[in-house]
Amino acid sequence: MIREFDRWAYDNRLRAWRAEWKLIVAFVMLAVVMMGGWREQWLVLIGMAYWIVARARVPFSVYGKAMLAASVFLGLSLLTLVVSVSVPFQITFIDSQLQPAAKLAVRSLAAWSCLFFLLITTPAPDLIAVLRRMRLPAALVELCFLMYRFIFLLEQAAAELMLALRARSGGTHWRHGGMLMYQLWMKTWQSYEAFSRSLAARGGVASAGHTHQREKAHVPLVDVAAGIIMALLLGWAWRKG
Template identity: 30%
Template sequence: MTIQIDSLAYTNRLRSLPPGHKLSFAGLLLIISAVSHPLVQILIAAWMSIWTVGYAGIPAKTYFKLVYAAIFFWLTSLPALVINGTDLAHLSLIENDLIGGLNIGSYYLYISHHGVIQAGAIFTRAIASLSCLYFIMLTVPFSELLQTLRNIGCPVLITEILLLMYRFIFVLLNTANEIWIAQKVRGGYRNFSTSMKSLALLIGQLLKRTLENYRQVLLSLKSRGFTGELQVWNSYRYRQSSRYSIEAITGIIFLIALEWVENGRIFTRV
């Protein structure tokens, strides 16, 4: 999946757009999604999905796999947000917040109305924010992202650390996949006991090989005359698109106006 994501960033249909424009567009929507209401957040998620799948040509299967992964993490946190508990003696205090529940001894577990609202708000904000991040990840190559960060004044040390971390993500995943396949072929995961032993061996070998790869990277940098700064060269020529620019500006203005209307409705109710 990660390798496919990296290749899509170089081959998508929005590749010719300047990376600074794409980063500014997604960054503004990310800020709006962090402070807006659920309706606006849902529209941002849908709109960014259209940009990513429709305009950039990213396969829907790949994109929605990433969305499903985010939904899975949200589901794991759902019980902690929705389920609450109290002593039976204090049951009258939660009548307005109670949706349903059951007794466990002298304790009462219940589904919280406030918790459901909070879970929904977290879901819409997370999906909207992730759709903006996925747009950047799937349409802007990492080297161009780092170059853009340098152009706007980001410290070189930070961009170099990001570059090395990004490179070692691939090394880590490829090494883990190779070890896992070798263990599975030898029956290393046929039951729970052997699975735990194989997992421990995998983690140990993964750490060992990662350190060895890190040492090889240092040696290769020194042999190539590394002077303390990693230079990223890019010869790709970008073309601005009036159509995409107009659509992006119009959409952002519409979302800001809609958020303004939503705020007005809330203040009117209060």
């Protein structure tokens, strides 16, 4: 899934937008979600879906996977609000917490849609270049780049270990999950030590080498009109709230 998201970050229709503009849009919408009511949150959720699926031309299946994954983690977290477990093992539902849990779910999904818009439409090297232009500390920028690189190494190592486990014993027992986590930790630590030794052997590097595609400043008129309409709808919802 991670590689699929990264591929669409390069192939989407909003690739021509400058990374700064998409960063501003994402964080402005995120601020609206955090400070606004349920009307604004639903408008942002629908608006982000429009920008991702209709304008960026990201397949709905990809958008659905991202929202489903967020919904699963969110649902597990919200169980602590609506379910109570007493000392003599007894499970009860708290009706009074259903409405706050529903509001929290909408707010969380709307916030995730803003961040996913930035993730699925902007390649990581472009975001790192924006951080550099913002004059952030070099150590922080390099840490972000190394984390981005480490995610793919971790995914590849996990896929290889799972394939090896299934080839040897089927990988269906719960103990195989523990074996996978332990071996993944060991392999990751070995990769980290090898990377550290390679840097030390070269005398270290001042910064990690990464390039980003030259950005274009052209924005279609349709996108400008859609942005204005969304801003007007948010202003109307804000007044109604």
